[in-house]
Amino acid sequence: MGAEVHDTRACEVSLPEARAELERILSDPRFHATERQRAILRYLAERRFAGCEEGVKAYSIALDVLGRASNFDASNDPIVRIEVSRLRSSVENYYEAFGAERDVTIHIPKGTYVTLFPRSHVAYEHDVEELVLESDLPETLDDVPVSQVAESPVAASSSRRPLAVHAGAALLLCVAIAGGAIAYASKPSLTVRPSVALSMDAVDTRLQGEASQTRDMLLTALTQFQTLTVAKAGYAGMRTQKVAGRAYEIDMKYYGDGDIRSVWWQIVDSQSGDLLKSGLEKIAIDGRSAAATRQEIVDVLARRFAATRGAINNIETHAGSAESIGNACVLRAEYQLDDGSSDNMAAVRSCLERTLAADPSNSDAKALLARVLIAPEAAAGDAAVRAQALDLANRAVSIAPMSDRAYVALMVTQFADGRIDAALQAGNRAISLNPSNPDAVAKLASVLFSAGYFDAGVAMAQDAGRAVDIVPRDAMLVLALDAYRRGDWSEASLLAEQVNCSDFVVRALRAAALGQLGSDQAKKRLADVRGSDPDFERTLRRKLEARRFQPLLSEEIVAGLTKAGAVFALNDVTGAVKP
Template structure:
């Protein structure tokens, strides 16, 4: 048993509370995992409740839960590592977004398959379960002693909500006495303001640290998710601003072989430490400028991306019915993860946000994309027209916004204007070269438009500075593997995409169908349960995706092998560039 597990066991809650948290989490629709991952979590938890203190083996999970044959070999079949990795990511995303109820969390330590139930949130950190590189862990690096910030427990803001409830009761009592009762409107949230500070661990490295900070500031301002404060104003609190503010405090370290930045994020108003971490770059064979750019790219993604640290906190701390920035962030999550109900809620929220703030270019851009995400919406001329109008107005209001350009790319592609779509996508990547999500979305447009090699190359490049490749980048690689007959690889990649939309579900079922896998029927049943008419409308869906005829025909063949009864009919003709 390693030291981490020993320490976590020391702060675990009683078994009764652990069981209650397991059942609560598995029944919460906001916990975005597959049924297979739920089965894995329950299996690990029940084994723990039954006295298994050393964890289970990959073989046991593969055979007992995933239905693999008795000859399963974890060294050649990584399914267990992949599913556990996705489960860890889902646990982190859930607790960071929605908090820990009753101060109980579920944690699966790296290197072991065991469920622990600590009383504080312990993030899993970067996943290395399927990493094949030889770079040692940060903890094994002896030359520099890094200050370690204590792990902060998740403090649900129930106190604030309870205070609001109490205030409501007082108003209600006043209303009974004849005082006018006002209806509370949803909160209008704004982009958070960020103050960036960096110092060098050694005086001789201060110039290098300042140059790295300047490069990071440039990278951060290219994202449209945050407001970056001018250097030198780090102690100005957020009283004059309508949004929340954060301070990013960094310390720069230099060794012979690498450069490291230890960072922590704090709430400017309360001073609470919210998150800390370490970014490291190997300097071997690299120029000082390229090292700075690589360091800045990784940190900018971590801080400012939609799924980055600060925006995850923003979503967690915003009311469920909040308008404005919180609504925009949740819409991006809904688009990436799929689900008709979530997309519909996002559309309604964005409509309300625009009614309250008609000039918001981010709300316009996201509403444009959400409208096109509705089932069959891309085939509806009225929907396409409004989506195009919203995207163009977003670009007109914010011409330097990669969000606006991505929306315009999606609208142009939906309208069949391939060259205009690629142009808008290239503009988005030029405006923010560190936004892997924008690059991944352009990669998908390129691939679906027939520029397959360019799409695959960009998809691979989109995941350079992130721990998990963007959804669209994974989809491009999966589609290409399927198109070229590498069905096992296509199935593996498709299963790694944390998304429930129709294209991903179809690819999963078709790949398994081509492999004659018994699991193909299970995947097919999942599609039918969500969309009973999918076999009848398959060709319309293909037309809305603007899939190339060769890929569409291959997908149809895989679905038929899986047991689908796709209505006969020619796939809509799509012009190849």
């Protein structure tokens, strides 16, 4: 790290040039970063301009930029590390795409909170996405084991060498795929990602420049989702040329009225011409820059169109035959996982296995199959299943190193296997690849909260719930658990009731919150918990431990269920009843 900083500083530009570049990148609509990340970049640069050569501490950023309290502890709240790592990715992506236009760049060396201004773009080594800085950790924490780094999918993808395959896991997968191939020799329809073409026109011709920039930014955001194929030739190309899969046209009108920017949109089936869905998004400028306003419009529209429960994927999920494989399977799996129930999990797994039998290089199917394998409650305690899921996620990343779906799968499987630091690194990489994806943000929020990083998890959950029709289950559950943890039983009960799934933990939380309130509805909710698992009083602690919940939070849930009428034996950490 020291050599990198020294070598880069030797070729830095003058102070006026550095200041000019900072202002230029912050006003460039092609620079995709959140308001918090932009504020951090300006803060780091201004501190450097003021003579702070060695950078600043996470504590300073937390208080001065993120508004954290004076008792902020970087070892318990990784929000600064997460935001700076995301900022670093945004800066790198920007200069990789547009660096040739300039003779000055901005570089944030890994392992530091400092901005440098070299004359040429300095690329990072894409070995492991940095999340933890040594200066922020307590002395009692150990480094991430070398074995975890050796297994890093990013390192494997950068060297383009296939990852080692566990023989047992590979055999299980081969048997499953072979079985699926035999059972479905009739070759069901292989669906692919839908194609979309966009147009955006300003009602007021004076705003056409804004509209064009917004459209270009939206195109970039949609490609980051990788759930859609953006048509290069536009409407005419899709209508005159044969495209794989279903095709949609998104027509948008851009309005400006004082401090309000609005986009009216409609989605049309390219083949039939049918109007499928329409809407209107309004964004208040509120004193923000034009670039920041456009970025928020883009985030809202991208989530509206391309997220798991976005308009187009919702249409795709319900349009295909139940026997279809390919992209339809991937979408159904995402819906099933977000629902949290196990009712159709076997059918989803079979569909994904048949997809891989037809197309072994389908990274999306590998990623979703990895998550489906460890979704059942019993899977968390099965080392062979965890190894198989982790192997699938690693291979998904090696096939598609720019896929946030692949990195979400890697995060989930690593977390289930107890590799907390590696999971956080994978989650951070997922949202750096696609910061607009609410599902990836919600998953990272869940991992952070379960690992005990409560404030960071809640902040992520709140971000995941912004500008979506349906808040992702993981985000809602984090907010409900946090309210329960803080003793706000009424809020916890309200939020838990709003979680749209039949997950066992959600059922337990609903009953526990009502138990803490002394509500006469607590017994009814407790009966609901017992209906889903008649033996839950013996298995609850084990299930919460498998979710990596903090022990104190788990015991608080047990206490609430006890008040609701549950009777728990004195359990050990494995969930077995002591004699």
